[in-house]
Amino acid sequence: MSFLNYVFGPNLYMEYRGVPEPQRKMYEAGAVEKFGEQILSTLSVMWSVGYYTSPLLVTFLYRRGYLVTDSMPTLAKITTSVGIIVILSLVMRGLGRKQSRSYSNMIKALVRAKSAKAPGDANSELRRFDIEFNAWPVDFDVKALTGDTKKPVATAKRREPIQLATLPCEAIAYLAINTFGLSMIYPGSVKLLQKLMRPMLISGRAKLIEDDNGIRYKVKTIDSNEIDTLFIDNRPNNVGNGKTLVICSEGNAGFYEVGIMATPVALKYSVLGWNHPGFAGSTGTPHPHQDKNAIDAVVQFAINNLGFAVEDIILYGWSIGGFSTLYAASVYPEVKGVVLDATFDDVLYLAVPRMPAALAGIVKVAIRNYCNLNNAELANEFNGPISFxxxxxxxxxxxxxxxxxxxxxxxxxxxxxxxxxxxxxxxQLNKAKGLLSKPLEPYSIPVADEKLCMSRLITYASDEGKSFPMNIGADYSEEVRNLMAVFLLRKHLRDYNSTHCTQLPGEFFTMPWDIPTEQGFVFT
Structure with missing residues (x-):
């Protein structure tokens, strides 16, 4: 085994040993490896801080006269010194790792996995270890698909053409979204935050893998991003829910390790979690087109690798994950249903109030042209069962x-x-808004009225089909429309007395309501 494999190998976080949670331990590096790694880690943090504060840093150095020709020798000495420190730290890290039995076993498993002929062939041995995910071999590449199963790549698209008069505003909006804007919308993509959360993510991942028999996979998208996913298979348990796969899309600072997977897992569904591009082990950035390609690859992985039929998949999205979920629903309309928790209609209406009023125009341009998370538009492209x-x-x-x-x-x-x-x-919309202006009362529509509403819907759907929009109700009286509106609102929406980030109790995760169809049914 080459010494360079130890020097430049991935960090080892944990070796799974099948022990209960209190007894689990993070990988403990030896003194030599730990010292070298601490120096490299400190330099990495300094680089991250310097990157995010680079405009201020460059201004400071320029005013102090460090960015002139006379200061070049001093800067060269500093750079050389840092380089020597990095090299010595790398050598120390390599020597320490070579002395560790756990690390040696991991690096051997990694080399064997990478030399396997087909993706995923030798990854079972590697799955005993939790490592830096960029070194993990690809388990599923969506580019390998052929025929009708392969979906077109999503690309960045502008909603409006550039006009000369608005060019300055366009330029500012572009710079804003590609510097700090996207990080504000998706704070989970900030590496410094991920570094702080790493112990929590490792612990959460270990729980899913050791307690729930989860398997970690790397999925490669059509635009070559690598998506960190984790699958829990409850089909072998022969329980009803296990035959249904729930694909979970997290929020803007959510990770599958500590996210919404826990709810369907507790209900014994088969569950597939994934991290947005740029989150934890996933590469890329959470631009909308990359996020679309990511969820598309995840669904393709579920169908072509895990063996689930589209009709057996529920798409579950929380908060900003509703965008990923609704996009997948628009591409795969045959899914069993969509569950949206704490999801919004359009990110623009959340972004504008949080920025100074003078910047509203720039914010609108930035959102509409570069980060248009319009869930209302996507939801209207889906015809299947949906619940909120x-x-x-x-x-x-x-x-x-x-x-x-x-x-x-x-x-x-x-x-x-x-x-x-x-x-x-x-x-009816005004009446519904009135109902939604306060927490919903317990559902108490009279049984006779509920049967009447259901009968009307079944009759129409049986005769005309369930494609939307439905023309049902054109000849109804205002009283019947009011009754139907309240009925439909309560069938689609449930209230949970909680704040935004609380874990959803299992009782609220149910199969979305749908209009049953009965051939030959006639309303009487």
Whole structure:
């Protein structure tokens, strides 16, 4: 085994030994490796801080006269000294790792996995270790698919052509979104935050792997990003839920290791979690087109590698993960259903209030042209069962915790208006807004009224099909429309008395409601 494999090999975080959670231990490096790694880690943090503060740093150095020809020898000495320190630290790290039995076993397993002829062939041995994921071999490459199963690549698209008059605003918007803007929308992509959260992520991943028999996979997207995923297979348990796969899309600072997977896992579903591009082990950046390609690759992996039918997949999205979920639903309309928790209609209406009023125009250009997370548009492209969970104490997607400003309200009403345009007229929308301006009361519609509403829907769907928008309700009275509107609202939306980031209890994760169809059913 080459010494360079130890010097430049990935960090080892944990070796799985099948022990209960309290007895699990992180990989403990020897004194030599630890000293070298601490120096490299410190330099890495300094580089990260310097990168994010580079405009201030360059200005400071320039004003102090360090960025002139006379200062070049001094800068060269500093650079050389840092280089020598890095080289010595790398050698120390390599020597320490070579003395570690755990690290030696890991690096041997990694070399064998990388030399395997087919993706994933030798990864079972490597899965005993939790390592830096960039070294992990690819288990599934969506580019290898051929025929109709391969979807077109999503690319960055502008909504409007560039105009000369707006060019300065366009330039500022582009720079903003590609420097600090995207990090504000997706703080989970900030490497410094990930470094601080690393122990928590390692612990969460170990729990999923050792307690729930999870298997970690690397999925390569059509645009060559590598997505960190984890799959828990409950099909062998022969329970009803295990035959259904729940694909979980996390929020803007969420990771599958400590995220929403816990809810469907507790209910014994088969579950597939993944991290957005640029989050933890996933490469790339969370630009919308990269996120679309990521969720597409994850679904393709579930179908072609894990062996699930599209009809057996539920797409589950929390917060900004609703965008990924709804995009996947628009591409794979045959999925079993969509569950959206604490999700908004359009990120623009969340971004503008959080920025100075004078910058509203730039914010709009930046969002619409470079980060257009418009869930309402995507939701209207999906015809299948969909359900919404609203957090009544949501402090993220509601202004000042006022429930009537919760952007989830607007998403629900947008979907219902699109699906049932003749039922949700102006009067019914106002009535629905009134209901949504406070926590929903316990569902108490009379049984006779519920049967009446259901019968009307079944009759129409049996005769005309369930494609949306439905023309049902054109000849209804205002009273019947009001009754149907409340019925449909309550069938699609549930309230959870909680803040934005609380784990969703299992009782709220249910199969989305759908209109049953009965051949030959006639309403009487």
């Amino acid at each position: 969970i609203r957090r009544t104490e949501d402090e993220i997607i509601a202004e000042d915790n006022h429930i009537d400003t919760n952007r989830g309200n607007f998403l629900v009403l947008s979907v219902l208006k699109h699906r049932y345009p003749n039922i949700f007229g102006a009067s």
